[in-house]
Amino acid sequence: MAVPPEGISRANLAPLRLHVPEPKFRPGDAVDFAGVEVPPAGAQRRPDTAAPADSFHELAYTLVRVLDDEGRAVGPWDPRLSPDALRRMLRHMVLLRAFDERMFRAQRQGKTSFYMKALGEEAVAVAAAHALDYEDMCFPSYRQQGLLIARDWPLVDMMNQIYSNSADRLGGKQLPIMYSAKEAGFFSISGNLTTQYPQAVGWAMASAAKGDTRIAAVWCGEGSTAEGDFHSACTFAAVYRAPVVMNVVNNQWAISSFSGFAGAEATTFAARAIGYGIAGLRVDGNDALAVYAATQWAAERARTNQGATLIEHFTYRTEGHSTSDDPTQYRSAGEPTAWPLGDPIRRLKDHLIALGEWDEERHVTQDREVAEEVRAAQKAAEANGILGHGLHQPLDSLFDGVFEEMPWHLREQRQQMLDEEEASGRPWARK
Amino acid sequence: MNMIQAINSAMDVVMARDPDVVVMGEDVGYFGGVFRATAGLQKKYGKTRVFDTPITECGIIGVAVGMGAYGLRPVPEIQFADYIYPALDQLVSEAARLRYRSAGEFTAPITVRSPFGGGIFGGQTHSQSPEGIFTHVSGIKTVIPATPYDAKGLLIAAIEDNDPVLFFEPKRIYNGPFNGHWDRPAENWSKHPGGEVPTGYYRIPLGKAATVRAGEAVTILCYGTMVHVCAAVVAEMGVDAEILDLRTLIPLDIEAIEASVKKTGRCMIVHEATRTGGFGAELSALVQERCFYHLEAPIARVTGFDTPYPHSLEWAYFPGPVRIGQALKTLLKDA
Ligand SMILES: Cc1ncc(C[n+]2csc(CCOP(=O)(O)OP(=O)(O)O)c2C)c(N)n1
Numbered sequence: 001m002a003v004p005p006e007g008i009s010r011a012n013l014a015p016l017r018l019h020v021p022e023p024k025f026r027p028g029d030a031v032d033f034a035g036v037e038v039p040p041a042g043a044q045r046r047p048d049t050a051a052p053a054d055s056f057h058e059l060a061y062t063l064v065r066v067l068d069d070e071g072r073a074v075g076p077w078d079p080r081l082s083p084d085a086l087r088r089m090l091r092h093m094v095l096l097r098a099f100d101e102r103m104f105r106a107q108r109q110g111k112t113s114f115y116m117k118a119l120g121e122e123a124v125a126v127a128a129a130h131a132l133d134y135e136d137m138c139f140p141s142y143r144q145q146g147l148l149i150a151r152d153w154p155l156v157d158m159m160n161q162i163y164s165n166s167a168d169r170l171g172g173k174q175l176p177i178m179y180s181a182k183e184a185g186f187f188s189i190s191g192n193l194t195t196q197y198p199q200a201v202g203w204a205m206a207s208a209a210k211g212d213t214r215i216a217a218v219w220c221g222e223g224s225t226a227e228g229d230f231h232s233a234c235t236f237a238a239v240y241r242a243p244v245v246m247n248v249v250n251n252q253w254a255i256s257s258f259s260g261f262a263g264a265e266a267t268t269f270a271a272r273a274i275g276y277g278i279a280g281l282r283v284d285g286n287d288a289l290a291v292y293a294a295t296q297w298a299a300e301r302a303r304t305n306q307g308a309t310l311i312e313h314f315t316y317r318t319e320g321h322s323t324s325d326d327p328t329q330y331r332s333a334g335e336p337t338a339w340p341l342g343d344p345i346r347r348l349k350d351h352l353i354a355l356g357e358w359d360e361e362r363h364v365t366q367d368r369e370v371a372e373e374v375r376a377a378q379k380a381a382e383a384n385g386i387l388g389h390g391l392h393q394p395l396d397s398l399f400d401g402v403f404e405e406m407p408w409h410l411r412e413q414r415q416q417m418l419d420e421e422e423a424s425g426r427p428w429a430r431k
Numbered sequence: 432m433n434m435i436q437a438i439n440s441a442m443d444v445v446m447a448r449d450p451d452v453v454v455m456g457e458d459v460g461y462f463g464g465v466f467r468a469t470a471g472l473q474k475k476y477g478k479t480r481v482f483d484t485p486i487t488e489c490g491i492i493g494v495a496v497g498m499g500a501y502g503l504r505p506v507p508e509i510q511f512a513d514y515i516y517p518a519l520d521q522l523v524s525e526a527a528r529l530r531y532r533s534a535g536e537f538t539a540p541i542t543v544r545s546p547f548g549g550g551i552f553g554g555q556t557h558s559q560s561p562e563g564i565f566t567h568v569s570g571i572k573t574v575i576p577a578t579p580y581d582a583k584g585l586l587i588a589a590i591e592d593n594d595p596v597l598f599f600e601p602k603r604i605y606n607g608p609f610n611g612h613w614d615r616p617a618e619n620w621s622k623h624p625g626g627e628v629p630t631g632y633y634r635i636p637l638g639k640a641a642t643v644r645a646g647e648a649v650t651i652l653c654y655g656t657m658v659h660v661c662a663a664v665v666a667e668m669g670v671d672a673e674i675l676d677l678r679t680l681i682p683l684d685i686e687a688i689e690a691s692v693k694k695t696g697r698c699m700i701v702h703e704a705t706r707t708g709g710f711g712a713e714l715s716a717l718v719q720e721r722c723f724y725h726l727e728a729p730i731a732r733v734t735g736f737d738t739p740y741p742h743s744l745e746w747a748y749f750p751g752p753v754r755i756g757q758a759l760k761t762l763l764k765d766a
Binding site: 018020022026113114164168172173174175176178190191192193223224226227228229254255256257261262263324325329330387391392393395397398399402409410413416417419420421423424 | 457458460461462465478479482483484485486487488489490513514516517552553554555556557706707736737738739741742743744747748753754756757
């Protein structure tokens with residue numbers, strides 16, 4: 001038996017304490033975001049895309065911003081987009097918001113089981129999609145429906161999936177919003193957080209190994225950066241200099257847990273990159289031009305074999321986590337309006353107006369057009385059925401797609417199910 | 432009480448008695464959990480005993496093992512059982528073996544709570560029943576309650592148990608028993624005897640099945656939501672079945688199973704999880720090994736199909752009254 005060394009007494013030591021993070025505001029609290037550091041737009045340097053990752057660490061701790069308070073685009077990150085390009089981006093963001101609004105309501109009307117909005121974060125996915133090549137593969141999380149919208153993917157197709165109806169290309173097999181659209185460079189979404197992170201890196205490694213020119217991009221929330229998959233992905237991305245753009249959408253909340261529970265009290269999410277030796281950028285996620293510029297920069301790095309970039313998009317989730325969530329239970333009602341980075345749509349719109357390339361009237365007209373487009377799409381999708389109104393998929397399709405070829409046990413089970421259906425006299429019997 | 436309140440009450444009661452019990456998991460603190468199972472606990476017991484965690488299931492379980500090794504009794508929550516897989520290594524290779532490999536120097540007295548099962552239109556990532564994966568692993572106990580009363584008594588016993596316990600909560604019956612008829616009005620626990628839950632301390636020992644209904648014609652082995660679906664089918668068909676609610680899969684009440692099957696001569700096994708390699712296969716093997724000469728018909732297995740849980744066709748997947756009824760008819764045809 002070992003004897004502890006003498007001379008050290010713990011009797012006079014102060015007791016240890018466990019630190020448990022706590023957000024600044026809770027329901028009922030007045031909100032003051034003065035503590036959120038918002039550096040002036042245009043003040044952040046833009047390194048050459050070939051610069052070594054360890055030469056611009058400070059960019060992981062600041063916010064890359066382009067749009068200033070007057071709606072001007074300033075500084076070295078200004079991507080100098082044409083007015084047409086800016087208008088297209090604006091329209092996609094407006095369309096995304098209208099789509100979300102309509103589908104959220106559809107869920108409330110019992111037409112589907114579930115929905116998730118991206119309100120307040122529209123710039124993150126839309127601007128990134130504009131900066132990437134259509135051929136690049138996106139590995140989204142569940143809040144990047146803006147990628148599909150920005151790639152002009154048919155709204156009806158998205159809605160069919162949300163309704164699990166007869167035209168749902170996923171055959172009613174997936175939870176609403178868990179799209180898959182290979183043709184649009186949109187990887188199948190998993191409900192399990194961050195599983196797409198190493199997959200994106202693997203896709204990018206494959207592209208590099210094959211001498212392809214396509215790159216991968218991937219998204220997760222700040223809360224999800226705690227998952228082990230995120231860290232495995234960073235390691236692989238660094239080791240193999242994978243041509244991948246890794247996006248962390250820091251919208252401050254992961255369901256009821258504020259970003260502190262993912263480590264935000266200690267450092268930034270962009271700074272995760274530094275430990276792995278990959279490039280890290282922290283951008284104003286409500287500034288569509290900053291998101292565009294950062295994505296474009298990271299894509300160029302990836303395409304020129306400089307490796308991966310981790311981009312933290314600093315933004316705010318304006319509404320609940322999903323239709324199953326009530327944010328008034330855990331955060332101050334004042335937060336969304338007090339958020340210091342403003343509304344991404346308003347900021348891009350102000351910019352276009354400041355350029356003399358847009359006006360309030362055209363904006364109102366566009367809102368109306370977009371609302372009509374969404375309404376028409378909804379009508380077309382509902383003609384294919386909504387969830388809960390009977391059986392839209394052939395019953396035996398339940399067994400399709402488990403394997404390429406159906407083994408005996410699934411064939412037996414399928415027969416069993418069809419016999420059950422015969423015996424049941426169920427109201428939604430197979431048509 | 433409904434089952435969520437009963438589970439909340441169980442944690443409340445043990446936390447009040449034992450300062451070493453800590454509750455942790457995604458969203459469990461201030462908010463009280465996405466299903467509200469931990470509501471009010473942080474306010475009552477403070478942030479160092481009830482706290483939110485980073486979203487990393489392997490971290491949650493690994494940290495719980497470490498806390499358990501220190502001497503605490505962590506009760507980690509995995510928000511949905513579908514998300515337990517990232518924690519698989521910590522559960523399977525670490526928690527389950529700590530006592531064995533350290534000759535008892537270290538143990539992992541943790542109770543992992545997790546809502547499981549389908550029937551809520553949760554799609555493939557909010558509906559699974561992974562119990563069979565864990566019953567295959569030596570060193571972990573698996574508990575599945577079917578009523579609020581049992582949920583509370585079993586959870587208290589699980590938390591006080593010195594081994595790692597998985598406590599799977601059938602979320603379809605959080606608010607009321609479910610008869611399998613998804614198109615009929617939902618019931619709540621207020622009219623069910625299992626909904627009568629004392630506010631104080633009581634335990635239901637792990638490893639003891641409950642006889643839901645005594646009978647002579649056939650033994651039905653089931654657990655969780657399926658207990659209620661089976662009871663409804665038996666009542667509708669007017670069959671004299673004996674229904675055993677297993678309550679804990681590991682350790683299993685083999686005496687109760689053996690006695691019942693020897694009495695009735697017939698056995699049906701019902702679970703919602705996929706069929707192949709499921710816990711039903713183990714039950715079937717046990718019954719065959721121990722009751723073969725008493726069996727008057729082949730053992731019947733009624734389960735979910737060997738596919739992922741489909742969103743829009745979930746009621747075709749779910750082992751409902753028709754599937755169970757058909758199997759019962761076949762099983763009783765020469766009776
Ligand atoms: C592996 C896994 N664990 C837990 C969950 C449950 N869950 C779904 S979303 C979510 C919060 C994610 O927050 P964040 O990553 O910040 O993304 P946000 O929703 O804010 O966009 C949690 C805990 C899950 N889907 N997958």
